[in-house]
Amino acid sequence: MSYQVLARKWRPQRFSQVVGQQHVLTALANGLDNNRLHHAYLFSGTRGVGKTSIARLFAKGLNCELGVSAEPCGECENCRAIEEGRFIDLLEIDAASRTKVEDTRELLDNVQYKPVQGRYKIYLIDEVHMLSRHSFNALLKTLEEPPEYVKFLLATTDPHKLPVTILSRCIQFHLKALEPQQIADHLEHILQQEKIAYQRSALDQIAKAARGSIRDALSLTDQAIAMGNSNISSEIVHQMLGTLDGEQALDIIQALQLADGEAIMQALRQVAEKGVEWDQLLQEIAAYLHQIAMRQLLQPTSDPSEQENRIDFLASHLPPEDVQYYYQLMLSGRKELPYAPDQRSGVEMTLLRALAFHPKLLQWEKTGVQTATEQGNHREQAENTRQHVEKIRQNFIKHEEVSQQQQSPSVSDVTSAVETELQTQSTPQLTVQPEIENQAQPEILEAESAAAENAAPQSSALKALRARDQLRQNTQKKNPELTTGEAATQESALESRARQRLITAAPAKSLKIMERLSQISESSADSAKPESQLPLMQSEAIEDDESKNEAETEIIGEDYHWQWLNPALEQEELGNRLRPSDIKQAILQERTPELVAKVLRISAERDHWSALIEKLNVSGMVKQLGLNSLLLQEEEQMVVLGLRPEQSNLNNERYINILEQQLNEFYQRKVRLEVRLEADQTRMTPLEQRRQVYLELGEQAKQALQQDPQLALLQQEFDALLDLDSIRAVG
Known part of the structure; x- marks a missing residue:
């Protein structure tokens, strides 16, 4: 048997299999069960939402051999004939190819003949708005008073083009465009039945690209199956659709939150390499800002995905007023793109405008810069x-x-x-x-x-x-x-x-x-x-x-003036003795290089995974993934890490792949990296180890000062108090 595309193979055979459109299905089912049937029905809606499919199911309910019912048996000859498209009393007409009045008159000449096989003779006219004005006029009388055994089912994507005289003779049902969530759930059900591997994020992208159409989503799924060799992944779908990776849009939003201009420019360079439409980039950023704003208002889902974890993270760190401001900038930036020298520079200026009004940068400007207007x-x-x-x-x-x-x-x-x-x-x-x-x-x-x-x-x-x-x-x-x-x-x-x-x-x-x-x-x-x-x-x-x-x-916290009582000593070699400038630098720095090196050395001595991270060539978010994880398992071909649940936003496939590649280079063999969420508090991650070592060094510094005899003498002679909270280790 030849291959059958998903859109035809998974066409619904019962009302219960239709995705969405409950307002239409309820009215049709009640009419069939109560035998309150109109002679003409008009189904309107965008492409691929189920107009023709619902019309066929309605025809099946009218002509089932067991009687008129909203639940046809699907086993009788009439039901099977309708499913296979060979039912003689169901006439499907494409109005787009038969627009002339002669075609309509030829069609109506057969209305007077009773059905041959079924209970009703049904005329299913698709794209009825394509008929000419004379064809509509020829159809009016028959449509208003057809024989009792004739039913008209009309379908159109543009009901506004139909004459009012036609609309007034029909019961009209408008089918709504489906939500991406509904489409993605339906695709997931189909792929599970077909036993095809997939990623949920890839299905979400397909559902979003389908724009409310089930048929378009199934066609895109067929294409993704062919491209991915029966394995639908996010990378394949992005490549197929030519769309932007959602992670890049989130990276830009996170860079805006951190006022990191270099990260923004790096993300824009990656977008340019993929050849994505610049207007689509602003659209994606605006869409994620909308999700962040909604997440700030609503409770997060109980089983969030990887992307939703990042959205939750940004929602908790971005002020709501900044989210609204960035959203407005993205919308105005899309309007200004046609007037920009080129679209890339227009997007860059939009993001730089958002960066210019960041609170951190405003503080810098307030303390260090005065504009020409203010000078005037x-x-x-x-x-x-x-x-x-x-x-x-x-x-x-x-x-x-x-x-x-x-x-x-x-x-x-x-x-x-x-x-x-x-x-x-x-x-x-x-x-x-x-x-x-x-x-x-x-x-x-x-x-x-x-x-x-x-x-x-x-x-x-x-x-x-x-x-x-x-x-x-x-x-x-x-x-x-x-x-x-x-x-x-x-x-x-x-x-x-x-x-x-x-x-x-x-x-x-x-x-x-x-x-x-x-x-x-x-x-x-x-x-x-x-x-x-x-x-x-x-x-x-x-x-x-x-x-x-x-x-x-x-x-x-105090204005120190460091100077030599004898300026000549400044030019002499002090050997190992400390200069006042050295003491000043140690106080001004939160953590001196000597202290950082000592903390890293002690942490590496206590924990094997801490030492291994410092040997890997990783930085940024990838290194944060390693620092916030426990080494649960280290075998010849596999390494298992346990990530803290509160850092679940680091459970990113891209970060995991980079860390896995560095482990392969370090071990000089193929190693598979697996990251799980681990809430075990009996062990410490490398980052927790370093914090513990830092606190221990601080306690050692406090004890050393408390036991110092010279400092004790100062306290005794001058009735001084030692501020323990101000003591911290410097090396």
């Missing part, structure tokens, strides 16, 4: 502040001219003038926005803002400057022969002490004010420099120092 908005305010600082400078010049006529220049006049100007400004002339603070031009604004915010540090620093001036006057009175260089050295030491007071009180802001005071002091002596450049002197250095100090303060 604050230009007028910056000019006002520049004029105010210029006023302070002019006051200093005036005091300097007066002091030159006296015995010696006095810094007290300068400090008094500056202090007076700052105190008269009880409130700053403008509110400095956080975004302005990192620009070179608005440095003037920071000096003015700091003047209003740090009154106490200013007072302390200005008092120190007065002390320097007093020292200069006393030195000249007592030791007139003292050289200018020696006096300058003493004055410089006192001025440095004043600066250190100000830095200790308010490091970042006060440093800027001191630098500005230095600029003002130096500007009067340096006439070669134009006045327009004075406010910008040392701005770059100040900005670098401030950003560095703020970054260190954010990490260690």
Whole structure:
């Protein structure tokens, strides 16, 4: 017997075998059981949803030898003849090929003759909307009042093209397009009966590509069976349909969540290599974002698939507002594709737009970048502040001219003038926005803002400057022969002490004010420099120092100033002794390279699988798969890993294949890798081993400090307390 395609072989033979369309089947079954039969039925709906199949089942129920019933026997001669398409009283007519009025009249000439074999003569007219206007007119009278033994069954994919006079003479049933889940379940049932290997994810892709049509899904399944040699896999289906691998769309969404631009570009390169339509990529991303949003609202399924595990993972890590925003960007990106220079650049710009508004990147921009628009908005305010600082400078010049006529220049006049100007400004002339603070031009604004915010540090620093001036006057009175260089050295030491007071009180802001005071002091002596450049002197250095100090303060919680008491020691070789810079780096780093190496070494000594992972050439998610798994079984040809259930999103076929390949290269033989979910808490995974070792090293560091005699002496003499929570191992 010749091969029969699945769409014909698995055509339903009973109402119970029809997929979906329960609203139609219920009405037809009740009409057959109660013998309330209309003379004309119209079945409408998209292709492949069962219009013709339901019409044939209805004809079988009308002509079964056991009587009119919604459950025909299927064994009598009439039922078998209808199934095989040789029932003489069932006339199937293709209206698309018989559109002329002469064809319709020839058809209606036979209506007057009674059925030969069955109970009813049934006219099944497919694609009835293709008939011409004259054919419809010829059909009207007979369709309205046919003989009692004649039934008309009409089928169409476009009921809107039928005249209203035809619609009013029929009972109309609209068949709905089927859901992908219904189609995939039906395909799974058929393939199990056919004993053909398959992957559920492949069936889901076929059901999605069928777009609600059972017949299209069965045709695609036939094609997939041929391509895969009776083994339907996801890779075969993606290759056959030319569609995007769902994992790539999820990888892009995960990269958006992590603000990883490099991962996004890598995924786009892979899509380009496969030749997938770029519009389809945005469509896939939008579809998965919809699933993520639904998963955030609904409970996850009890038996999730591998892909659903990733969706659950993203649903728990992506804020709902970000999901909605990304979804809107994908839709607008699809609209803009026709206007892009090319479709790939349009997709890249859409994803970069989504990446630009990531909260992490926005935070970076807020602390380190000011746009040109913001600079324009604050230009007028910056000019006002520049004029105010210029006023302070002019006051200093005036005091300097007066002091030159006296015995010696006095810094007290300068400090008094500056202090007076700052105190008269009880409130700053403008509110400095956080975004302005990192620009070179608005440095003037920071000096003015700091003047209003740090009154106490200013007072302390200005008092120190007065002390320097007093020292200069006393030195000249007592030791007139003292050289200018020696006096300058003493004055410089006192001025440095004043600066250190100000830095200790308010490091970042006060440093800027001191630098500005230095600029003002130096500007009067340096006439070669134009006045327009004075406010910008040392701005770059100040900005670098401030950003560095703020970054260190954010990490260690305090503003440390590392310096040598004797600068000459900085150039000497210390051997094995630690430098202050080395101690600083150890504190700033969360985990030093020495500590990481020590944790890895101890973990490798305790666990064979931990040592083996470090020898494999794996990274990223593949390495995470190994680190979160237990080695359950290691044989000659097979390795079995037990993955923690909470990390089930790592149970990805692609990651498993890469890890299996690396194991083959390591063992120099073919090894099959199997990953299972393992909830055994009596053993620790490599990642749990490393965490345990890290905690143990931290406890050892606490015990060592608690037992240190010098530290105990400090606690005793100064009544100090040791903050155990702040202690961590560094090597």
